[in-house]
Amino acid sequence: MRVRVIPPGAEHLGAQLGADPWAPGGPLPATYGPWHPEVVIGADSPGALLLPPAEPTASWVYAPRGVWLDDDLLVVADTGNHRVLLFHRVPAADGEPADVVLGQPDEHTEGPQAGGAGPEAGMNLPTGVLRLPDGRLLVADAWNHRILLWDDLPSADRPADLVLGQATPYDVEPNRGRDPTATSFYWPFGVALVDGRLYVADTGNRRVLVWSDGAPCSPDQPADVVLGQPGFASRGENRDGPVGAASFRWPHTVAGNGGGVVVADAGNHRLLGWHAHPDRDLPADYVLGQPDMATAVEFPYRPQTGTGFRFPYAAVRTPSGLAVADTSNNRVLLWDGEPRDQGAEPRWVLGQPSFAANGENRWEQVGFDTLCWPYGLAACGDRLAVADSGNNRVVVWSRA
Template identity: 55%
Template sequence: MGTDRLTAYPERWLGGTAPGGLALPPARPNRIHLYAPRGVYMDDDVIVVADSGNHRVLIWYGWPGNDHAPADVVLGQADFETEGPGLFHLPTGVAVIEGRLFVADAWHHRLLIWDRLPEENDQPPDHVLGQPDLAGTAPNRGGEVGPTGFYWPYGFAWIDGWFYVADTGNRRVLGWRGIPEDRRDPDLVLGQPDAYLNSENRGKGVGEDTFRWPHALAGDGRTLFVADAGNHRVLGYTPPPEKDRPAELVLGQKDFTGSFELPHVPQGPRRFRFPYGIALFGDLLAVADTANSRVLLYTGLPREGAYHPASHVIGQTDFDGSGENRWQAVAWDTLCWPYGIWFHRNRLAIADSGNNRVMVWRVEFS
């Protein structure tokens, strides 16, 4: 893994098995199989997975006692055998915040909230953000870009009293002091001059204050990290911004104006191709380097500067590897297009989308 201070190994596999070295979903959904999951959350009590390809969210109560364990609850479908867009259209980010379940219903351009963790199948949400009501599903509430609408909100985060949304299609990050249940205007619009503009890279080109596809967020109260997937980089803001301003940190590029991406060559420890996920555990930062089918780990949390190297890699045997399942077969320690990731203490959950599974890795320091 790179040093003797950190070791990581897979501990649990959720989703179907991989006969013949492939993990394929069945023709009809069930309680076990997943189809292109893009989001995952875990804590001591639950594991929640955005089973994106099946347009549903699955919940496991407690730590699964074995691999391929069946889910306990399904949301967005009447039962475990139903599929297709309904309540959800490509759900992505999921998290439990202060006992409440949040789901980024990305292609319905909204976030859905349950006041308590659902214990019944197909339980309806209690609140919606980004739309006037639960019937609304149009981008930007059916109008032009504004402060209270979303366009493909793929990710969100609750950090040190701030609620952030990666409003991906509007190329911005929105932030509220507290959770905006009253649908009030955001306290922060990051990446655009105001709440009524949504140009790619602000219409001026890649810079220290622009986004192409902001996709996921993490932070610790000292720094806000934004996975700017379309520019193949992660930006860091120290301290977390209270108004639009440039970032102090860029990972994945040599400087703040770069958006370099070159597939099928040795990638090394400094570059990304479409980093769609990000997670934080103490001073350990994890980045889902999605198109390189790996997760990069940074020890000694970087907060400023550019082009810092990762210290460890998950999913490949070394930093030069970038193949889907290492160009071989699905194995316990391989990845294929990992998307959402989540740290809970020293467990890292990975939505291994291309392998139609979620893998939970144990990360230990010695």
């Protein structure tokens, strides 16, 4: 089904859908607190979960799963179109086109490996995106089992300057075609720089890799720490045993917590947290989303609460606290401060009218403030960018 183009004058998604989120006494639920949607990146998908046009543009995205945000840059992993979009600002109006398209020869080509041109020119389901303080750009090219690194912010599509996880830019085998090592990946979905350390959520290997001095300078520079496995050569789900404080099922993203890190262990429906940065394989200090470290239960058909998750794929630290994309509950949870135990209630919920609701787009039509499978989060100042994957868009929210 073809998605309609945003009409001139419809500067906000609310205007397209016949609702004005800025009107006094507007329709925003009280559970949003000070948060409100500011602008939408991507085309309107009124029925949700609908395929966008076969020929994309620089204004449309398909199933985005990662996003990066700072004062002068928005980076979107346009996962379904196998590309990354760069905006040299936070867009002021809905549907603005990207300034740069990476991974495709032009804005209209889609398909893995630059429409078939080859892995040296393209991507295959990119997810995590990250801009380093020195200006370098990282992209987790997940299904090519590698991380791409540009030495500066590209002004046009060009190959990465460095490929991590593979021997050459032409190789795309998981774990370089052998058992896992300290330099290989299997579906690396998330990348994060926390207190100078580069964390990679190596999802298919059910582990998190850590480079203590930041991004490696060569494909052969091994990780310093592995979390979730007894060694670099192991990749068993939950360490080939029951779920525990030192195991993962699908680690997807990593975020800081003010001295340590939290890992969104999506497959176990939880977050694991370390109070300090682990310097070796260590059990987590606390868990969010489950009653204890040994539980990994999904509760899909009962009223939800603020302390239970279903496939939480993303977490990010905001200036005021922690934000979690509770993906299968179609919501984003926000804490004021850093929750450190499973009983810590979030302060706000975005995308739902209450902490008990969890419907895709609230079981209604797509709205300016509804969510359907939020997969990625990024924060900068009073803004929170949400990769609203099922609605084929990214929504930037603002805190008043």
